Amino acid sequence: MEEYPEELRTPPVALVALVGCPELHAVISTHLHSEQPPINTLALPDFSKISLISKTPKQPPHSAQSLGIFKRDWLLKHRTRVPSVVAALFTSDHVSGDPAQWLQLCTDLENLKLGNIFAELSNTYYRDEGRRIKTCLERKSISSVELSIRYCFKVAVYAEFRRDWVEALRFYEDAYYTLREMIGTSTRLPAIQRLVEIKTVAEQLHFKILTLLLHGGKVVEAITWFHQHNTSYKGLVGAPEVNFLHWEWLSRQFLVLAELLDMTSATIQSTVIATDKLSEWEFSSAYYYQLAAHYLKEKRSCFELTLSMSETASDIDGNAESVAPSVYVGQFARLLEQGDTYTMQPITDEEYVRYALAEGKRFQDSFEIIALLKKSFESYTNFKAQRMASYCEFKMAREYFSVNEFGNAKLLFDSIASLYRKEGWVTLLWEVLGYLRECSRILGSVKDFVEYSLEMAALPVSIAGVQSLSSKECGPADPASLSQREIIHKEVFELVRGESGLASNEENNSVRVTGDQPLHLEIDLVSPLRVVLLASVAFHEQIVKPGAPTLLTLSFLSQLPHTVEIDQLEIQFNQSVCNFTIVNGQRPQSAAISNVQPGHRVETAPALMLSTNKWLRLTYDIKSDQSGKLECVSGPHFTICCRAESPASMNDLPLWKFEDRVETFPTKDPGLSFSGQKATQVEEPDPLVDLQLGVSGPALVGEIFAIPITISAKGHAVHSGELKINLVDTRGGGLLSPREVEPFSTDNLHVELLGVSGLESEDDNIRKIQHSFGLISVPFLNEGDSWSCNLEIKWYRPKPVMLYVSLGYSPHSSEPNAQKVNVHKSLEIEGKTAVVFSHQYMLPFRRDPLLFSKIKPGPDSDQMASLPLNETSILIVTAKNSTEVPLQLLSMFIEVDDDDIGSLAQCNTGLRTLQTLHSSCLEKSSRRFSLSFPR
């Protein structure tokens, strides 16, 4: 669109001229320019310059055969040089007249609105001009079609000056249709130039129409119009030697529409709804950018063909210099210098072709094509039309490839390949990989070359090879076929064996895989190279004891078309002691064995051949370890590192998943194929230390209950031993009362771990974390030694409790990360209430009828009783031993104070001391006296 002259791209603005009083011109110009609609001014300082805008007398155009459709500078002339109104400004002292009219003049001047009057006058001028030409048109007295087009164009432009868009559109369309009729009939110019002129004019008219439609918000009409324009001119290719001009022209039509759509897209976005005729994508500029690029490519290929067929290039260059655009739109002429003046001389078609070729050589089409595709790509990406965007990306990459920018091409191809991989479009992936392979070859990147080659060779293409004719449509890789895969497979293995080199364009020598430059490929779980080599590892047992042997099955699968022979397999684990190497027995001379470190386990397999789609299964025994990485090695300087996968969690090969092939399991045992894991759990060794909990009978509430713990080391020494003690409610729930969330207090506590006694050093041996959890460190014990301590636990409520004691120690060293052995013991201990207190009052004899016959508990206190005042009441207190052990009651206190009567009992069995009774006992026996008077 930038190629169009400014006056064509913007709507015309009325022009007025100011003469005289130059000091006021700036003010007036600014004012008029800010009017709505704006008016441009042509300022002439004084009347001597008025001749500039005087009209040169024209010969009546009807008489002669017109030389062109319209002049190149006509529109510019009317916008910048031909004013519609001329205003002459005079200072007041230059005006003389009847003083009686002076006042009237002043009033008139007061009322004069400059902007309005100018707008009105220029409107009238343009209307009159338009009407004048329209009359000519209507009289049908025009001699030639050219004139009729020119008149329509002029009427339309005048209408545009008046902002009468409807009329402008109508006359532009008239001009356009008349022009279309001219194609077969005009004979004024030589054939090639005739078509060029018509197309150039059509382009301008089309552009005007399109702009008017789009600015009017008629997007659907604009697109429909464009399609019509496209259909009527698409076939007019013209002479074969200049057909590239046609494609360039067509490409420009699409580009201009795309740019116009981009400019208006903000406004149309909301209004556009796909109609019956047009679908949604036809409103997006991306589509038109893409087609513009497509036609520009067509242009380039035609241009190259023409250039190769034409005479020597120097001849073209020399001749074209004096040819220039002539005064008429779409025409070219030779400039002849005659002294000071130039004259235009018509040129022949041959001269024109040479000129066009010379002009065409100045442009770098590829970069233009890439720029167009890039716009299209960005636009599609914004629409989240990923596949469309990828197609544009592919074309971009191909352009880069054709202009030898292999780095850029590779980047783009890489990103497209991932989409086609994901969606499994094998033919397209093959094509892209073919380009990638070629790019990496030229860039001298051996690793990439090998990777792309291997991937191509392993693609699911099973079409038997077609005898391919090298077509320019095809990429560097020939069409996908099985034979092509085999060729690639052979090539790449010759390369990695060092038998052949990779001919790179970068430095003229070929790149080889040698000992100095070994090649190492990594295949992980998401790598596209999983089709090349899939490794799976399954331990036959999920849990093994240390030192006990277990079986391990290694399975390999390859989709390469030929059998691959592996020299050596290195299996690595996360515990490096277990690593081992499998050597191909048929290749004992292989140099790779020398890499093996002394003391390393080496197994020899009779053959390590990987055939297509057939699992290579190897089973070995292994001792005490977990698996980590699996590495397999092939070729003297070529290694592939392959992450092992568990058969159970192994994903299908995405591209081969839906192919017609025999499905086999990685292991012989199908059960193992479904459940096998690449890791195994190694158990800890059996403990050789005894842990004893010596407990006699149930615990009593209130008592400090001691539980002796004995650790005797029988087979192991105990290093950095640690006892973990945990008290758990057997019925579930906590050892605290349900109100545990409340701030912690001993009131809520039912069972508490108090401490440990019987330790030699008392300091910091128990680290209490909670009231139910403790951690005790055990000193070093030699084999045969024993150690003991007493746990002190106190019950506050009768409750059965599980006591868990676990001893963790390391049998060999006291290093913090040495392997630990654990011994667990648990014991259920019941807490019982030792003594149950109860009490009752002896009821008084019924002596007074007013006295209550029954002592009822008050409503607000559960055990409240009313007793008669000044009478002796008898309270019977009962203490009952509810345990199986005999208890000796030592003393019992019943205390009375103003508010409370508390009872405190102390009893002794000789063995156990219950120092205090739990508050529940107190609550039961505490009483409050209340006074009551008979009324």
Added chain:
Amino acid sequence: MASTACFMIVSRNDIPIYEAEVGAAVKEEAAHQHQFILHAALDIVQDLAWTTSAMFLKAVDRFNDLVVSVYVTAGHTRLMLLHDSRNDDGIKSFFQEVHELYIKILLNPLYIPGSRITSSCFDTKVRALARKYL
């Protein structure tokens, strides 16, 4: 018969399961070019398929003279045709009959839905239908 026509069946997970160049001028070399266009058209089909209850979506995409028409089955398998002829009725009949063939393939207990159609019988019949209708 159309001079260019490329027919593909794309499974519901966007993987091509059958492809055939069925035009009169069969150019295997250009097959991938056609596939590029068909692949790109999936974006439009994806949007369009949910806006209409019709199975036959005619001319969803246009590239130069080539037009993409699509038939979306109830299982969201897409039969895609890239063609240069304007014979809408023929294309519709072609799609309907290929759909029937596809259903017969689906009824085969040994065929896993979504996997590549390798039946040579299917291939022959599709090509015969193409000659008949396109």
